[in-house]
Amino acid sequence: MWRFITHKTRNLITSTITKTTSPISSSSSTTTISPLTAPLRFLSTLQPDSMGSDYSSTPVTIDTINPKVLKCEYAVRGEIVTLAQKLQQDLKDNPGSHPFDEILYCNIGNPQSLAQQPITFFREVLALCDHPSILDKSETQGLFSADAIERAFQILDQIPGRATGAYSHSQGIKGLRDTIASGIEARDGFPADPNDLFLTDGASPAVHMMMQLLIRSENDGILCPIPQYPLYSASIALHGGTLVPYYLDEQTGWGLEISELEHQLKTAKSKGIDVRALVVINPGNPTGQVLGEANQRDIVEFCKREGLVLLADEVYQENVYVPDKKFHSFKKITRSMGYGEKDISLVSFQSVSKGFYGECGKRGGYMEITGFSPEVREQIYKLASVNLCSNISGQILASLVMSPPKVGDESYESFSAEKEAILSSLARRAKTLEDALNSLEGVTCNRAEGAMYLFPCINFPDKAIKAAEAAKTAPDAFYAKHLLNATGIVVVPGSGFRQVPGTWHFRCTILPQEEKIPAIVSRLTEFHKKFMDEFRG
């Protein structure tokens, strides 16, 4: 991210320099230079561009690429992660070279990278669908559960020609969409139409598709929570729109206030922004809150009243850890309010990457779109068609997560045990980490009601803020870098998700293996104490 920032700064500087300024070559001598050109020179030392570099005979430079790409940021895989990968390599090449013996990735919701095991039933079915010719072999009975075999047969029957290697319908295999629609109906108690479902390679391409549909120019705005998951800011930047922020209220457990939505909408409108949609992430990422029903109804009324598409990121729908909260889909909320297909435009995003199963690498997911006219839907269909279809294994997995083993199925007990073990452990890990964070000096942390993250607020001493300034970085990035270098723990600075100006946070997943949590807590606590001692002033 540092490079992106420096580049933007350089552009800013370049654009303020008069055209008569001669290009500064990196080999220029140490003669006195004006204050205006000094920072430019400093930056070009940090990041040589194509001027005078070895790539001078190639046609594409950082200054001639699409500026929307330059503008896009994606902190979840940003500078801190690059540093972490470097340290990991160091540890491999020179064991003992750092004050820790492993890197603990708490930067991204990627459970299986931290040794969470896949759900057996799901993987049995996937393996059988990948290699159907073993279905009839006798050895298969000994290797796979009976209901996995049965399910694989059912799924193959749903695929035209049983061809798991063929492109499917652009929206996904119809039979799998039928299964998913039934799963949505069972979840919500309201009908779901398989023709409303678009199966996608994870939720990200679905979000891009909707942004691409809605954004015409920088005058089109999308209301997004702050803090937000950077997919939204990145996608809006790439499609050339304007992110209209609404702030979640940290004091009330990251509450989503309608008055704040109204205020921000009004402000955006006064600047000539045509606000087209509202993004709601429930359960929240990075904030972990679970919305209450009454709040959801108010959000629906707000969208209805203001003519906004409601983009509901519901990928953490199965990750709720507190007994006083429950996930309700926005589809269920709208239908229970009496709103039908033609009353409100709603898109719900779901993914196989999250939930208790955490199958991130399979890139499965779907969006359910309701309240769009046939001619607009046809345009969405066309967008889906340009990439032909999402991957079939991901499609199959999406059908499995929405229709897991039922009571009486051979796998039901083992499936339930695997699910319960993961979810209860996540709840314990969330609580332990939350308590540990709240015991740190200057740190407050809302509970993770759902999702996979904690997003603590850190009240930095002035001296730390000044030290960060001197290091030309944000205080939370400064903290995260020191934390990584001292402990091997990787968190994402809050600035990657945006935050109320002047407040500082970081996002930490609750995903490390449970037996590693005590060590993480003690390393973090020890680091934090030293950090505060150093910078207390």
Added chain:
Amino acid sequence: MWRFITHKTRNLITSTITKTTSPISSSSSTTTISPLTAPLRFLSTLQPDSMGSDYSSTPVTIDTINPKVLKCEYAVRGEIVTLAQKLQQDLKDNPGSHPFDEILYCNIGNPQSLAQQPITFFREVLALCDHPSILDKSETQGLFSADAIERAFQILDQIPGRATGAYSHSQGIKGLRDTIASGIEARDGFPADPNDLFLTDGASPAVHMMMQLLIRSENDGILCPIPQYPLYSASIALHGGTLVPYYLDEQTGWGLEISELEHQLKTAKSKGIDVRALVVINPGNPTGQVLGEANQRDIVEFCKREGLVLLADEVYQENVYVPDKKFHSFKKITRSMGYGEKDISLVSFQSVSKGFYGECGKRGGYMEITGFSPEVREQIYKLASVNLCSNISGQILASLVMSPPKVGDESYESFSAEKEAILSSLARRAKTLEDALNSLEGVTCNRAEGAMYLFPCINFPDKAIKAAEAAKTAPDAFYAKHLLNATGIVVVPGSGFRQVPGTWHFRCTILPQEEKIPAIVSRLTEFHKKFMDEFRG
């Protein structure tokens, strides 16, 4: 596609109508209307828009979506395919309702949808990687080949934590990229760097990524062959750039002439277009030609001279059917000319969807990028990161196709037999269909040297052209629709790929099962004779 066209027409009409024209409701009476409003009314009968429709209280209409989406066309899954799906349902609901008993999809390169079986070794490895816990079981020895088991172990060892369900590095799992790089080296005889590889969900997202990087505005142009695969026109439209056409010469077997490139580049420059890249599809889609080495060297020199990125679509690299032609990658050509990493910007696209294996549904593929400065590569990396990673099964498959069983491996003989059976059959099918097409009145067809398609030219009688005009459609679409209705054979009209104005073609795959080819030939021949008899004059 009809709707897209009618919509564009309507926009055109709407924009020429003075603002005082009152909206025409679909329930308006039969009173006399002016000629100007007549077509508007006609079109709104065909396609009711949100004015007065049931969706009037939802916020998004066809007139308020991103116009780039409207502009994008994708004929491979357009109107003809929708009609084919309808007919297929008819046949299911009312057997005997049409003069054929099955739909023969020759519209898309989707081999496994037409009963081509997957390569056994590939599927064995995928199944084992999906469910690694069976790797150590004794029954597994009886079900899977020894080298598939060994390969699965190797691949799992290449995946950090053996986690096939985790997000990978944004460019793909490093170990798999190592394998692919070795495969490229073995193919070309020149080094390949795993850090140059970006693994993607099929080739399409890779093409989008490069278009997104290069296109800043409609003043940026991309040179594309005409005829072209509509992914390119669609992607350029979606990213708001300008497609700069260069025509392949049908008379010389779809020859790619440097003089034509120079002419079109000059013309585009004279219009103020900044041409940024040249797309070359080799072997050709829809045209099936395989470029000669000397021609490729000239293309490389042209890109070098003119400062263009060479975007090489090489997804059909394993599909060459004629003994006098051989595939050479552009990477090999540039390196053999003495050009290195810093001399020319080249992107090679590869996919697991094509080749003899045809694993379209697995959505695997990669791009190899060379000749981009570190800071530009960092931007490409960021684009890849926003979607986290491509699906792991697709990544594994990409490594398998670039590193299949070798002499001495248990699966080598069966693998070679499967490969040889598919490729030789495709060659026979290509020849049979080519000969059949060339025997039709008014039809000429270049040979399919490679890829999966034939692209015959039809010289329509005037009466057919007039009948098409009366039906408000292009002659080739008119022909394709009649062909489908009469025979169940689905082809794509040439207009979907663009063609020299005034010439008419269709694209037909060579993929139907070999035993069905004689019936296709006789149905097509019979239909064509009747069609010509009806419209000859």
